Amino acid sequence: MDCQMIVSEISQRKQKDGGIKEVVWIAAGGSHGGFYPAHYFLDQEAKHIRSKNITSNEFVKAPPKFIGKNTVAVICSMRGTAETIEAAELAKKLGATTIALYVDESKLTEICTYKIAYQSLAIDESDFSKTNSVYGLRLAMLLMNEVEGYFDMAIALDEFKKIDQVYKQAALDIRPKAIKWGLQNRESTSIHIMGSGPTYGAAYIFSICNVMEMLQIDSPTVNSCDFFHGPFEVINEETSVFLLMGQGRSRSNDERAARFLKQFGGHKVFVLDAKEIGLNQFDERISEYFNHLIFAPILNNVFMRELAYQIKKDYNTRTYMWKASYK
Structure with a gap:
């Protein structure tokens, strides 16, 4: 299932609960930094969607109070970092809809409702339009477009190519x-x-x-x-x-x-x-x-x-x- 299909399905499912109101980006180390463009985009452009970029272990120890049925949690780990897996379990327990970004299958991909495989930016042979940061930004733009509209969505989709x-x-x-x-x-x-x-x-x-x-x-x-x-x-x-x-x-x-x-x-x-x-x-x-x-x-x-x-x-x-x- 691609990003657009995932966002559309989540949006449809969330209608009965009042829709998507928050997005939380959860990861550790480089994966955490890799979510910066997605969070930055929503922080700059969204008028109604709340966005938070947080490290896995911080989320585990001090989860934000807003996490719940109106939250989409996008969680990234290349191979299944233990504290990121724990964060995914907690996000799901708190009612968030979970999306895993991953390279190798792990317990993270078992926990999360949706999953998107990405290609590592550290490998020269990768398609660099399919890295974790690219998928994060794409999800952010699609989520905003679904919830409140994004005027430049069509332009962005072409530019990703x-x-x-x-x-x-x-x-x-x-x-x-x-x-x-x-x-x-x-x-x-x-x-x-x-x-x-x-x-x-x-x-x-x-x-x-x-x-x-x-x-x-x-x-x-x-x-x-x-x-x-x-x-x-x-x-x-x-x-x-x-x-x-x-x-x-x-x-x-x-x-x-x-x-x-x-x-x-x-x-x-x-x-x-x-x-x-x-x-x-x-x-x-x-x-x-x-x-x-x-x-x-x-x-x-x-x-x-x-x-x-x-x-x-x-x-x-x-x-x-x-x-x-x-x-």
């Missing part, structure tokens, strides 16, 4: 800059990742999953807007900063940060512009919401891998994950 081609060309075109960035950061012990608005989720994933988890390098995530309310005090000529300059209304915030960094930063300041990776090829009416869908795989598959190569690091190794007990 471009994602795989745009990403794969961008991955080839940007590699020379990734090599230069990797060489500049071979000895960096901390890398600040910055973004704002629709790019913040991609910045967050790059920081916690790519740089910290895979490469074991310290990496704070900073919102370009809040950069001027504390974080800019640590900037000097040796500070390593990776700034995502997005497409859309928040771009001026990233440009403001870039101007400051150009004046006070040093040779380790790097700006990745949405226009360099093809975001300007999408219709300007919806391109803002597609930032993450191109940025996230570019950061994981091009920049993270290049830095791993430069520092001679096997990015599949971990210090604690899958080894230490952290229940």
